[in-house]
Amino acid sequence: MSIAPQPLQAFRASLLHFHADPAFQPDAFAWHQDGLLLVEDGKIKAAGDYASLIATLAPGTPVRDYRGKIIMPGxxxxxxxxxxxxxxxxxxxxxxxxxxxxxxxxxxxxxxxxxxxxxxxxxxxxxxxxxxxxxxxxxxxxxxxxxxxxxxxxxxxxxxxxxxxxxxxxxxxxxxxxxxxxxxxxxxxxxxxxxxxxxxxxxxxxxxxxxxxxxxxxxxxxxxxxxxxxxxxxxxxxxxxxxxxxxxxxxxxxxxxxxxxxxxxxxxxxxxxxxxxxxxxxxxxxxxxxxxxxxxxxxxxxxxxxxxxxxxxxxxxxxxxxxxxxxxxxxxxxxxxxxxxxxxxxxxxxxxxxxxxxxxxxxxxxxMQLEGTIGSFVAGAEADFIVLDPKATPLLARRTERCENLEELLFALALLGDDRAVDATYACGRQVHQRRPSSI
Known part of the structure:
Protein backbone atom coordinates (compact mmCIF):
# COMPACT_ATOMS: atom_id res chain seq x y z
CA MET A 1 0.00 0.00 0.00
CA SER A 2 1.53 3.30 -1.11
CA ILE A 3 1.14 6.10 1.43
CA ALA A 4 1.43 9.69 0.24
CA PRO A 5 3.56 12.09 2.32
CA GLN A 6 1.63 13.87 5.04
CA PRO A 7 2.06 17.51 6.03
CA LEU A 8 2.55 18.52 9.64
CA GLN A 9 -0.53 17.79 11.78
CA ALA A 10 -1.24 19.23 15.21
CA PHE A 11 -3.64 17.80 17.82
CA ARG A 12 -4.58 19.63 21.02
CA ALA A 13 -5.78 17.61 24.03
CA SER A 14 -4.52 16.24 27.30
CA LEU A 15 -1.56 13.98 26.46
CA LEU A 16 -0.45 10.82 28.27
CA HIS A 17 2.41 8.46 27.46
CA PHE A 18 4.97 6.40 29.36
CA HIS A 19 8.74 6.08 29.43
CA ALA A 20 9.02 3.50 32.25
CA ASP A 21 7.02 0.97 34.26
CA PRO A 22 5.15 2.73 37.10
CA ALA A 23 5.62 -0.36 39.27
CA PHE A 24 9.35 0.32 39.43
CA GLN A 25 9.71 4.04 38.71
CA PRO A 26 7.41 6.70 40.22
CA ASP A 27 7.91 9.32 37.47
CA ALA A 28 7.19 6.81 34.72
CA PHE A 29 4.88 8.90 32.55
CA ALA A 30 4.43 12.29 30.92
CA TRP A 31 1.09 14.01 31.49
CA HIS A 32 0.32 17.29 29.76
CA GLN A 33 -3.11 18.49 30.82
CA ASP A 34 -3.15 21.00 27.96
CA GLY A 35 -0.92 19.31 25.43
CA LEU A 36 -0.02 19.40 21.76
CA LEU A 37 0.90 16.39 19.63
CA LEU A 38 2.76 17.07 16.38
CA VAL A 39 2.76 14.44 13.62
CA GLU A 40 4.54 14.55 10.28
CA ASP A 41 4.68 11.85 7.59
CA GLY A 42 3.06 9.37 9.95
CA LYS A 43 5.67 9.80 12.70
CA ILE A 44 5.69 11.64 16.00
CA LYS A 45 7.52 14.94 15.69
CA ALA A 46 6.94 16.26 19.21
CA ALA A 47 4.63 15.95 22.21
CA GLY A 48 4.44 18.39 25.08
CA ASP A 49 2.72 21.37 26.62
CA TYR A 50 0.56 23.38 24.25
CA ALA A 51 1.96 26.67 25.49
CA SER A 52 5.52 25.57 24.67
CA LEU A 53 4.94 23.90 21.31
CA ILE A 54 2.39 26.18 19.70
CA ALA A 55 5.09 28.80 19.14
CA THR A 56 7.03 26.33 16.98
CA LEU A 57 4.22 26.10 14.41
CA ALA A 58 4.08 28.23 11.31
CA PRO A 59 1.28 30.82 11.39
CA GLY A 60 -1.97 29.38 10.11
CA THR A 61 -1.10 25.73 10.85
CA PRO A 62 -4.43 24.01 11.56
CA VAL A 63 -4.81 22.45 15.01
CA ARG A 64 -7.31 19.63 15.57
CA ASP A 65 -9.00 20.55 18.83
CA TYR A 66 -9.69 17.60 21.17
CA ARG A 67 -9.72 19.60 24.39
CA GLY A 68 -11.59 17.82 27.15
CA LYS A 69 -10.29 14.49 25.82
CA ILE A 70 -7.08 12.46 26.28
CA ILE A 71 -4.70 11.53 23.48
CA MET A 72 -2.45 8.56 24.20
CA PRO A 73 -0.66 5.86 22.17
CA GLY A 74 -2.93 3.23 20.68
CA MET A 368 7.48 -7.10 21.69
CA GLN A 369 10.91 -5.40 21.47
CA LEU A 370 9.26 -2.49 19.66
CA GLU A 371 9.98 0.38 22.06
CA GLY A 372 10.68 3.50 20.00
CA THR A 373 8.54 2.18 17.14
CA ILE A 374 5.11 2.05 18.82
CA GLY A 375 3.67 2.52 22.29
CA SER A 376 4.87 6.03 23.14
CA PHE A 377 5.19 9.58 21.84
CA VAL A 378 8.97 9.72 21.55
CA ALA A 379 10.12 11.61 18.46
CA GLY A 380 10.30 9.31 15.45
CA ALA A 381 7.81 6.73 16.74
CA GLU A 382 4.97 5.73 14.45
CA ALA A 383 1.95 7.96 15.06
CA ASP A 384 -0.55 5.33 16.21
CA PHE A 385 -2.73 7.02 18.82
CA ILE A 386 -6.23 7.20 20.22
CA VAL A 387 -8.51 9.88 21.60
CA LEU A 388 -10.30 8.89 24.82
CA ASP A 389 -13.43 10.71 25.93
CA PRO A 390 -13.91 10.84 29.73
CA LYS A 391 -17.50 11.96 29.13
CA ALA A 392 -18.44 9.23 26.65
CA THR A 393 -21.30 7.92 28.79
CA PRO A 394 -23.47 9.64 31.40
CA LEU A 395 -21.91 7.59 34.20
CA LEU A 396 -18.35 8.24 33.03
CA ALA A 397 -19.09 11.96 32.73
CA ARG A 398 -20.57 12.10 36.21
CA ARG A 399 -17.67 10.19 37.77
CA THR A 400 -14.82 11.95 35.94
CA GLU A 401 -16.20 15.38 36.83
CA ARG A 402 -15.37 14.46 40.41
CA CYS A 403 -11.86 13.09 39.78
CA GLU A 404 -9.18 14.93 41.72
CA ASN A 405 -6.05 13.52 40.05
CA LEU A 406 -4.82 11.55 37.06
CA GLU A 407 -4.95 8.18 38.84
CA GLU A 408 -8.65 8.63 39.62
CA LEU A 409 -9.36 9.70 36.03
CA LEU A 410 -7.58 6.71 34.51
CA PHE A 411 -9.13 4.36 37.05
CA ALA A 412 -12.61 5.56 36.10
CA LEU A 413 -11.84 5.01 32.40
CA ALA A 414 -10.51 1.50 33.10
CA LEU A 415 -13.37 0.42 35.34
CA LEU A 416 -16.26 2.18 33.59
CA GLY A 417 -15.01 2.54 30.02
CA ASP A 418 -15.44 0.43 26.89
CA ASP A 419 -15.45 1.04 23.14
CA ARG A 420 -17.69 4.08 23.63
CA ALA A 421 -14.85 5.89 25.37
CA VAL A 422 -12.72 5.72 22.19
CA ASP A 423 -13.62 8.86 20.29
CA ALA A 424 -11.10 8.34 17.46
CA THR A 425 -8.26 6.05 16.40
CA TYR A 426 -5.28 7.03 14.24
CA ALA A 427 -2.76 4.80 12.45
CA CYS A 428 0.41 6.51 11.20
CA GLY A 429 -1.33 9.85 11.64
CA ARG A 430 -4.40 8.92 9.59
CA GLN A 431 -7.80 8.60 11.19
CA VAL A 432 -9.02 5.01 10.87
CA HIS A 433 -11.97 5.20 13.27
CA GLN A 434 -14.36 7.92 14.40
CA ARG A 435 -17.03 7.13 16.93
CA ARG A 436 -20.57 7.74 15.76
CA PRO A 437 -22.79 9.41 18.35
CA SER A 438 -25.29 7.01 19.88
CA SER A 439 -28.86 7.34 18.73
CA ILE A 440 -30.10 5.96 22.06
Whole structure:
Protein backbone atom coordinates (compact mmCIF):
# COMPACT_ATOMS: atom_id res chain seq x y z
CA MET A 1 0.00 0.00 0.00
CA SER A 2 1.53 3.30 -1.11
CA ILE A 3 1.14 6.10 1.43
CA ALA A 4 1.43 9.69 0.24
CA PRO A 5 3.56 12.09 2.32
CA GLN A 6 1.63 13.87 5.04
CA PRO A 7 2.06 17.51 6.03
CA LEU A 8 2.55 18.52 9.64
CA GLN A 9 -0.53 17.79 11.78
CA ALA A 10 -1.24 19.23 15.21
CA PHE A 11 -3.64 17.80 17.82
CA ARG A 12 -4.58 19.63 21.02
CA ALA A 13 -5.78 17.61 24.03
CA SER A 14 -4.52 16.24 27.30
CA LEU A 15 -1.56 13.98 26.46
CA LEU A 16 -0.45 10.82 28.27
CA HIS A 17 2.41 8.46 27.46
CA PHE A 18 4.97 6.40 29.36
CA HIS A 19 8.74 6.08 29.43
CA ALA A 20 9.02 3.50 32.25
CA ASP A 21 7.02 0.97 34.26
CA PRO A 22 5.15 2.73 37.10
CA ALA A 23 5.62 -0.36 39.27
CA PHE A 24 9.35 0.32 39.43
CA GLN A 25 9.71 4.04 38.71
CA PRO A 26 7.41 6.70 40.22
CA ASP A 27 7.91 9.32 37.47
CA ALA A 28 7.19 6.81 34.72
CA PHE A 29 4.88 8.90 32.55
CA ALA A 30 4.43 12.29 30.92
CA TRP A 31 1.09 14.01 31.49
CA HIS A 32 0.32 17.29 29.76
CA GLN A 33 -3.11 18.49 30.82
CA ASP A 34 -3.15 21.00 27.96
CA GLY A 35 -0.92 19.31 25.43
CA LEU A 36 -0.02 19.40 21.76
CA LEU A 37 0.90 16.39 19.63
CA LEU A 38 2.76 17.07 16.38
CA VAL A 39 2.76 14.44 13.62
CA GLU A 40 4.54 14.55 10.28
CA ASP A 41 4.68 11.85 7.59
CA GLY A 42 3.06 9.37 9.95
CA LYS A 43 5.67 9.80 12.70
CA ILE A 44 5.69 11.64 16.00
CA LYS A 45 7.52 14.94 15.69
CA ALA A 46 6.94 16.26 19.21
CA ALA A 47 4.63 15.95 22.21
CA GLY A 48 4.44 18.39 25.08
CA ASP A 49 2.72 21.37 26.62
CA TYR A 50 0.56 23.38 24.25
CA ALA A 51 1.96 26.67 25.49
CA SER A 52 5.52 25.57 24.67
CA LEU A 53 4.94 23.90 21.31
CA ILE A 54 2.39 26.18 19.70
CA ALA A 55 5.09 28.80 19.14
CA THR A 56 7.03 26.33 16.98
CA LEU A 57 4.22 26.10 14.41
CA ALA A 58 4.08 28.23 11.31
CA PRO A 59 1.28 30.82 11.39
CA GLY A 60 -1.97 29.38 10.11
CA THR A 61 -1.10 25.73 10.85
CA PRO A 62 -4.43 24.01 11.56
CA VAL A 63 -4.81 22.45 15.01
CA ARG A 64 -7.31 19.63 15.57
CA ASP A 65 -9.00 20.55 18.83
CA TYR A 66 -9.69 17.60 21.17
CA ARG A 67 -9.72 19.60 24.39
CA GLY A 68 -11.59 17.82 27.15
CA LYS A 69 -10.29 14.49 25.82
CA ILE A 70 -7.08 12.46 26.28
CA ILE A 71 -4.70 11.53 23.48
CA MET A 72 -2.45 8.56 24.20
CA PRO A 73 -0.66 5.86 22.17
CA GLY A 74 -2.93 3.23 20.68
CA UNK A 75 -3.54 0.09 22.70
CA UNK A 76 -1.43 -3.00 21.94
CA UNK A 77 -3.16 -6.38 22.39
CA UNK A 78 -0.57 -9.14 22.64
CA UNK A 79 -2.74 -12.27 22.36
CA UNK A 80 -5.96 -12.91 20.44
CA UNK A 81 -7.45 -15.11 17.70
CA UNK A 82 -9.10 -13.47 14.69
CA UNK A 83 -10.83 -16.71 13.49
CA UNK A 84 -12.66 -16.93 16.83
CA UNK A 85 -14.53 -13.65 16.26
CA UNK A 86 -17.76 -15.44 15.34
CA UNK A 87 -17.69 -17.83 18.32
CA UNK A 88 -17.06 -15.27 21.06
CA UNK A 89 -19.29 -15.88 24.11
CA UNK A 90 -19.72 -19.60 23.48
CA UNK A 91 -20.59 -21.65 26.60
CA UNK A 92 -18.37 -24.51 27.78
CA UNK A 93 -17.29 -26.00 31.13
CA UNK A 94 -13.58 -25.47 30.47
CA UNK A 95 -10.76 -24.87 28.00
CA UNK A 96 -10.46 -28.32 26.42
CA UNK A 97 -14.19 -28.93 25.77
CA UNK A 98 -14.46 -25.32 24.53
CA UNK A 99 -11.78 -26.05 21.94
CA UNK A 100 -13.45 -29.27 20.79
CA UNK A 101 -17.01 -27.93 20.68
CA UNK A 102 -16.54 -24.47 19.21
CA UNK A 103 -12.99 -23.51 18.29
CA UNK A 104 -11.96 -26.28 15.93
CA UNK A 105 -15.25 -26.38 13.96
CA UNK A 106 -15.16 -22.60 13.56
CA UNK A 107 -11.56 -22.57 12.35
CA UNK A 108 -12.34 -25.20 9.71
CA UNK A 109 -13.92 -22.50 7.51
CA UNK A 110 -10.74 -20.44 7.10
CA UNK A 111 -9.41 -22.36 4.13
CA UNK A 112 -11.89 -20.23 2.18
CA UNK A 113 -10.09 -16.96 1.30
CA UNK A 114 -13.33 -14.98 0.95
CA UNK A 115 -14.58 -16.06 4.36
CA UNK A 116 -11.21 -15.41 5.96
CA UNK A 117 -11.05 -11.89 4.48
CA UNK A 118 -14.60 -11.00 5.56
CA UNK A 119 -13.85 -12.01 9.15
CA UNK A 120 -10.46 -10.27 9.09
CA UNK A 121 -12.08 -7.02 7.94
CA UNK A 122 -14.65 -7.14 10.73
CA UNK A 123 -12.03 -8.15 13.30
CA UNK A 124 -9.68 -5.28 12.46
CA UNK A 125 -12.47 -2.71 12.39
CA UNK A 126 -13.57 -3.93 15.81
CA UNK A 127 -10.04 -3.53 17.16
CA UNK A 128 -9.84 0.00 15.81
CA UNK A 129 -13.25 0.83 17.28
CA UNK A 130 -11.86 -0.22 20.66
CA UNK A 131 -8.64 1.77 20.25
CA UNK A 132 -6.27 -1.15 19.52
CA UNK A 133 -3.76 -0.25 16.82
CA UNK A 134 -1.36 -3.22 17.12
CA UNK A 135 -2.03 -6.85 18.01
CA UNK A 136 -0.38 -10.26 18.05
CA UNK A 137 -2.88 -12.42 16.23
CA UNK A 138 -3.39 -16.15 15.78
CA UNK A 139 -4.70 -17.21 12.37
CA UNK A 140 -5.59 -20.86 11.58
CA UNK A 141 -3.58 -23.71 10.05
CA UNK A 142 -4.64 -22.44 6.63
CA UNK A 143 -2.18 -20.17 4.85
CA UNK A 144 -5.24 -18.51 3.28
CA UNK A 145 -6.13 -17.16 6.73
CA UNK A 146 -2.71 -15.50 7.05
CA UNK A 147 -2.89 -13.97 3.58
CA UNK A 148 -6.38 -12.64 4.26
CA UNK A 149 -5.36 -11.13 7.59
CA UNK A 150 -2.27 -9.35 6.30
CA UNK A 151 -4.10 -8.12 3.20
CA UNK A 152 -6.80 -6.59 5.40
CA UNK A 153 -4.20 -5.12 7.74
CA UNK A 154 -2.21 -3.60 4.87
CA UNK A 155 -5.37 -1.98 3.51
CA UNK A 156 -5.58 -0.07 6.82
CA UNK A 157 -1.80 0.46 7.12
CA UNK A 158 -1.67 -1.17 10.55
CA UNK A 159 1.32 -2.59 12.43
CA UNK A 160 0.22 -6.15 13.13
CA UNK A 161 1.92 -9.44 13.99
CA UNK A 162 0.25 -12.69 12.95
CA UNK A 163 1.00 -16.24 11.92
CA UNK A 164 -0.28 -19.60 10.76
CA UNK A 165 -1.07 -22.02 13.56
CA UNK A 166 1.11 -25.13 13.70
CA UNK A 167 -0.47 -28.35 14.96
CA UNK A 168 0.12 -31.91 13.82
CA UNK A 169 -1.64 -33.99 16.50
CA UNK A 170 -4.51 -34.01 19.01
CA UNK A 171 -6.79 -32.02 16.75
CA UNK A 172 -9.41 -32.85 14.10
CA UNK A 173 -8.05 -34.29 10.89
CA UNK A 174 -9.43 -31.32 8.96
CA UNK A 175 -7.06 -28.99 10.89
CA UNK A 176 -4.05 -31.26 11.17
CA UNK A 177 -0.91 -30.39 9.23
CA UNK A 178 2.43 -32.22 9.30
CA UNK A 179 5.61 -31.39 11.17
CA UNK A 180 7.57 -30.61 8.02
CA UNK A 181 4.71 -29.21 5.96
CA UNK A 182 3.50 -26.77 8.62
CA UNK A 183 6.97 -25.38 9.22
CA UNK A 184 7.68 -25.18 5.48
CA UNK A 185 4.48 -23.19 4.92
CA UNK A 186 5.37 -20.93 7.84
CA UNK A 187 8.75 -20.16 6.27
CA UNK A 188 7.08 -19.35 2.96
CA UNK A 189 4.71 -16.98 4.75
CA UNK A 190 7.62 -15.34 6.59
CA UNK A 191 9.30 -14.62 3.27
CA UNK A 192 6.06 -13.29 1.83
CA UNK A 193 4.89 -11.07 4.68
CA UNK A 194 7.48 -10.34 7.36
CA UNK A 195 8.51 -6.67 7.24
CA UNK A 196 6.36 -6.04 4.18
CA UNK A 197 4.96 -2.62 5.02
CA UNK A 198 3.95 -2.79 8.68
CA UNK A 199 3.38 -6.56 8.76
CA UNK A 200 5.34 -8.73 11.21
CA UNK A 201 5.30 -12.52 11.21
CA UNK A 202 4.73 -14.57 14.36
CA UNK A 203 5.75 -18.24 14.35
CA UNK A 204 2.71 -19.85 15.98
CA UNK A 205 2.64 -23.35 17.47
CA UNK A 206 -0.86 -23.43 18.96
CA UNK A 207 0.23 -25.07 22.22
CA UNK A 208 2.43 -27.98 23.19
CA UNK A 209 -0.31 -30.67 23.24
CA UNK A 210 -1.15 -30.13 19.55
CA UNK A 211 2.43 -30.38 18.29
CA UNK A 212 4.68 -33.41 18.20
CA UNK A 213 8.24 -33.11 19.47
CA UNK A 214 9.39 -33.19 15.87
CA UNK A 215 7.21 -30.22 14.94
CA UNK A 216 8.33 -28.22 17.99
CA UNK A 217 11.99 -28.91 17.22
CA UNK A 218 11.55 -27.83 13.61
CA UNK A 219 9.70 -24.74 14.84
CA UNK A 220 12.65 -23.91 17.10
CA UNK A 221 14.99 -24.25 14.13
CA UNK A 222 12.77 -21.89 12.13
CA UNK A 223 12.82 -19.37 14.98
CA UNK A 224 16.62 -19.48 15.06
CA UNK A 225 16.81 -19.02 11.30
CA UNK A 226 14.59 -15.92 11.49
CA UNK A 227 15.52 -14.26 14.81
CA UNK A 228 13.62 -11.02 14.15
CA UNK A 229 10.29 -12.82 13.77
CA UNK A 230 7.97 -13.25 16.74
CA UNK A 231 6.97 -16.46 18.47
CA UNK A 232 3.55 -16.82 20.04
CA UNK A 233 1.92 -19.69 21.87
CA UNK A 234 0.04 -20.67 25.03
CA UNK A 235 1.50 -21.91 28.30
CA UNK A 236 0.11 -22.96 31.69
CA UNK A 237 -3.38 -21.65 31.13
CA UNK A 238 -5.50 -24.35 32.72
CA UNK A 239 -4.82 -27.11 35.31
CA UNK A 240 -6.22 -29.86 33.05
CA UNK A 241 -4.07 -28.60 30.17
CA UNK A 242 -0.98 -28.63 32.43
CA UNK A 243 -1.64 -32.25 33.42
CA UNK A 244 -2.07 -33.17 29.77
CA UNK A 245 1.27 -31.58 28.88
CA UNK A 246 2.95 -33.45 31.73
CA UNK A 247 1.65 -36.74 30.36
CA UNK A 248 2.75 -35.92 26.80
CA UNK A 249 6.20 -34.62 27.75
CA UNK A 250 7.17 -36.53 30.91
CA UNK A 251 10.83 -35.63 30.51
CA UNK A 252 10.16 -31.88 30.82
CA UNK A 253 10.59 -30.16 34.19
CA UNK A 254 7.58 -27.93 33.50
CA UNK A 255 5.19 -26.88 30.75
CA UNK A 256 7.43 -23.90 29.94
CA UNK A 257 10.45 -26.20 29.83
CA UNK A 258 8.88 -28.02 26.88
CA UNK A 259 9.25 -24.87 24.78
CA UNK A 260 12.64 -24.02 26.24
CA UNK A 261 14.05 -27.43 25.30
CA UNK A 262 12.86 -26.86 21.72
CA UNK A 263 14.61 -23.50 21.31
CA UNK A 264 11.49 -21.36 21.61
CA UNK A 265 12.52 -19.14 24.54
CA UNK A 266 13.98 -15.87 23.29
CA UNK A 267 13.25 -12.18 22.82
CA UNK A 268 10.10 -11.55 20.78
CA UNK A 269 8.52 -14.73 22.17
CA UNK A 270 5.08 -14.02 23.64
CA UNK A 271 3.57 -16.59 26.00
CA UNK A 272 -0.15 -16.33 26.61
CA UNK A 273 -1.58 -16.83 30.12
CA UNK A 274 1.36 -18.00 32.30
CA UNK A 275 -0.97 -18.67 35.24
CA UNK A 276 0.55 -21.86 36.66
CA UNK A 277 4.25 -21.06 36.27
CA UNK A 278 6.59 -21.43 39.23
CA UNK A 279 9.52 -19.23 40.30
CA UNK A 280 12.00 -21.09 38.09
CA UNK A 281 9.73 -20.61 35.08
CA UNK A 282 9.37 -16.87 35.67
CA UNK A 283 13.12 -16.54 36.20
CA UNK A 284 13.75 -18.33 32.91
CA UNK A 285 11.31 -16.05 31.09
CA UNK A 286 13.11 -12.98 32.38
CA UNK A 287 16.52 -14.42 31.53
CA UNK A 288 15.51 -15.34 27.97
CA UNK A 289 13.70 -12.08 27.21
CA UNK A 290 10.41 -13.89 26.56
CA UNK A 291 7.26 -12.04 27.65
CA UNK A 292 3.90 -12.86 29.22
CA UNK A 293 0.55 -11.86 27.74
CA UNK A 294 -1.91 -11.60 30.63
CA UNK A 295 -5.45 -12.57 29.58
CA UNK A 296 -7.71 -11.87 32.57
CA UNK A 297 -11.03 -11.86 30.75
CA UNK A 298 -10.59 -15.28 29.13
CA UNK A 299 -9.03 -16.74 32.28
CA UNK A 300 -12.13 -15.77 34.25
CA UNK A 301 -14.46 -16.90 31.45
CA UNK A 302 -12.93 -20.39 31.28
CA UNK A 303 -12.23 -20.60 35.02
CA UNK A 304 -8.55 -21.17 34.30
CA UNK A 305 -7.04 -19.27 37.23
CA UNK A 306 -5.61 -15.92 38.37
CA UNK A 307 -2.36 -14.42 37.10
CA UNK A 308 0.20 -13.76 39.84
CA UNK A 309 1.44 -10.19 39.26
CA UNK A 310 3.64 -10.17 42.36
CA UNK A 311 5.54 -13.33 41.41
CA UNK A 312 6.05 -12.13 37.84
CA UNK A 313 7.19 -8.68 38.99
CA UNK A 314 9.62 -10.22 41.47
CA UNK A 315 11.33 -11.92 38.51
CA UNK A 316 11.04 -8.75 36.36
CA UNK A 317 9.26 -10.58 33.55
CA UNK A 318 8.11 -8.37 30.68
CA UNK A 319 4.32 -8.10 30.96
CA UNK A 320 1.46 -6.94 28.76
CA UNK A 321 -2.34 -7.21 28.65
CA UNK A 322 -4.38 -9.13 26.09
CA UNK A 323 -8.05 -9.72 25.31
CA UNK A 324 -7.67 -13.32 24.07
CA UNK A 325 -10.76 -13.07 21.87
CA UNK A 326 -12.67 -15.39 21.48
CA UNK A 327 -12.31 -16.91 24.99
CA UNK A 328 -12.02 -13.30 26.03
CA UNK A 329 -15.44 -11.72 25.85
CA UNK A 330 -14.50 -8.21 24.70
CA UNK A 331 -12.21 -6.56 22.16
CA UNK A 332 -11.86 -3.61 24.54
CA UNK A 333 -8.57 -3.14 26.35
CA UNK A 334 -10.40 -0.90 28.82
CA UNK A 335 -12.66 -3.79 29.79
CA UNK A 336 -9.57 -6.01 29.93
CA UNK A 337 -8.02 -3.56 32.42
CA UNK A 338 -11.21 -3.80 34.46
CA UNK A 339 -10.81 -7.57 34.75
CA UNK A 340 -7.04 -7.36 35.33
CA UNK A 341 -7.62 -5.09 38.32
CA UNK A 342 -10.04 -7.59 39.85
CA UNK A 343 -7.74 -10.54 39.18
CA UNK A 344 -4.91 -8.73 40.96
CA UNK A 345 -7.15 -8.01 43.96
CA UNK A 346 -8.22 -11.65 44.18
CA UNK A 347 -4.53 -12.65 44.23
CA UNK A 348 -3.90 -10.18 47.04
CA UNK A 349 -2.12 -7.46 45.08
CA UNK A 350 -3.13 -4.03 43.80
CA UNK A 351 -2.87 -2.82 40.20
CA UNK A 352 -2.93 0.98 39.87
CA UNK A 353 -4.57 2.48 36.81
CA UNK A 354 -1.32 4.03 35.58
CA UNK A 355 0.21 0.54 35.56
CA UNK A 356 -2.70 -0.87 33.57
CA UNK A 357 -2.39 1.83 30.91
CA UNK A 358 1.37 1.25 30.80
CA UNK A 359 0.86 -2.49 30.25
CA UNK A 360 -1.51 -1.77 27.36
CA UNK A 361 0.90 0.65 25.63
CA UNK A 362 4.64 0.94 26.31
CA UNK A 363 4.73 -2.26 28.38
CA UNK A 364 3.37 -4.21 25.42
CA UNK A 365 5.75 -2.47 23.02
CA UNK A 366 8.68 -3.40 25.25
CA UNK A 367 7.43 -6.98 25.48
CA MET A 368 7.48 -7.10 21.69
CA GLN A 369 10.91 -5.40 21.47
CA LEU A 370 9.26 -2.49 19.66
CA GLU A 371 9.98 0.38 22.06
CA GLY A 372 10.68 3.50 20.00
CA THR A 373 8.54 2.18 17.14
CA ILE A 374 5.11 2.05 18.82
CA GLY A 375 3.67 2.52 22.29
CA SER A 376 4.87 6.03 23.14
CA PHE A 377 5.19 9.58 21.84
CA VAL A 378 8.97 9.72 21.55
CA ALA A 379 10.12 11.61 18.46
CA GLY A 380 10.30 9.31 15.45
CA ALA A 381 7.81 6.73 16.74
CA GLU A 382 4.97 5.73 14.45
CA ALA A 383 1.95 7.96 15.06
CA ASP A 384 -0.55 5.33 16.21
CA PHE A 385 -2.73 7.02 18.82
CA ILE A 386 -6.23 7.20 20.22
CA VAL A 387 -8.51 9.88 21.60
CA LEU A 388 -10.30 8.89 24.82
CA ASP A 389 -13.43 10.71 25.93
CA PRO A 390 -13.91 10.84 29.73
CA LYS A 391 -17.50 11.96 29.13
CA ALA A 392 -18.44 9.23 26.65
CA THR A 393 -21.30 7.92 28.79
CA PRO A 394 -23.47 9.64 31.40
CA LEU A 395 -21.91 7.59 34.20
CA LEU A 396 -18.35 8.24 33.03
CA ALA A 397 -19.09 11.96 32.73
CA ARG A 398 -20.57 12.10 36.21
CA ARG A 399 -17.67 10.19 37.77
CA THR A 400 -14.82 11.95 35.94
CA GLU A 401 -16.20 15.38 36.83
CA ARG A 402 -15.37 14.46 40.41
CA CYS A 403 -11.86 13.09 39.78
CA GLU A 404 -9.18 14.93 41.72
CA ASN A 405 -6.05 13.52 40.05
CA LEU A 406 -4.82 11.55 37.06
CA GLU A 407 -4.95 8.18 38.84
CA GLU A 408 -8.65 8.63 39.62
CA LEU A 409 -9.36 9.70 36.03
CA LEU A 410 -7.58 6.71 34.51
CA PHE A 411 -9.13 4.36 37.05
CA ALA A 412 -12.61 5.56 36.10
CA LEU A 413 -11.84 5.01 32.40
CA ALA A 414 -10.51 1.50 33.10
CA LEU A 415 -13.37 0.42 35.34
CA LEU A 416 -16.26 2.18 33.59
CA GLY A 417 -15.01 2.54 30.02
CA ASP A 418 -15.44 0.43 26.89
CA ASP A 419 -15.45 1.04 23.14
CA ARG A 420 -17.69 4.08 23.63
CA ALA A 421 -14.85 5.89 25.37
CA VAL A 422 -12.72 5.72 22.19
CA ASP A 423 -13.62 8.86 20.29
CA ALA A 424 -11.10 8.34 17.46
CA THR A 425 -8.26 6.05 16.40
CA TYR A 426 -5.28 7.03 14.24
CA ALA A 427 -2.76 4.80 12.45
CA CYS A 428 0.41 6.51 11.20
CA GLY A 429 -1.33 9.85 11.64
CA ARG A 430 -4.40 8.92 9.59
CA GLN A 431 -7.80 8.60 11.19
CA VAL A 432 -9.02 5.01 10.87
CA HIS A 433 -11.97 5.20 13.27
CA GLN A 434 -14.36 7.92 14.40
CA ARG A 435 -17.03 7.13 16.93
CA ARG A 436 -20.57 7.74 15.76
CA PRO A 437 -22.79 9.41 18.35
CA SER A 438 -25.29 7.01 19.88
CA SER A 439 -28.86 7.34 18.73
CA ILE A 440 -30.10 5.96 22.06
Missing amino acids: FIDTHLHFPQTDMIASPAPGLLPWLETYTFPTERQFGDPAHAREVADFFLDELLRCGTTTAMVYCTVHRESVDAFFEASAARNLRMAAGKILMDRNCPEFLCDTAEGGVRESEELIRKWHKQGRAMYAITPRFAPTSTEQQLRLTGELARAYPDTFIQTHVSENPDECKWVQSLFPQARSYLDVYDSMGLMRERAMYGHCIWLDERDFARMAESGAAAAICPTSNLFLGSGLFDFERADAARVALSLATDVGAGTSFSMLQTMNEAYKVARLKGSYLPAVRMFYLATLGAARS
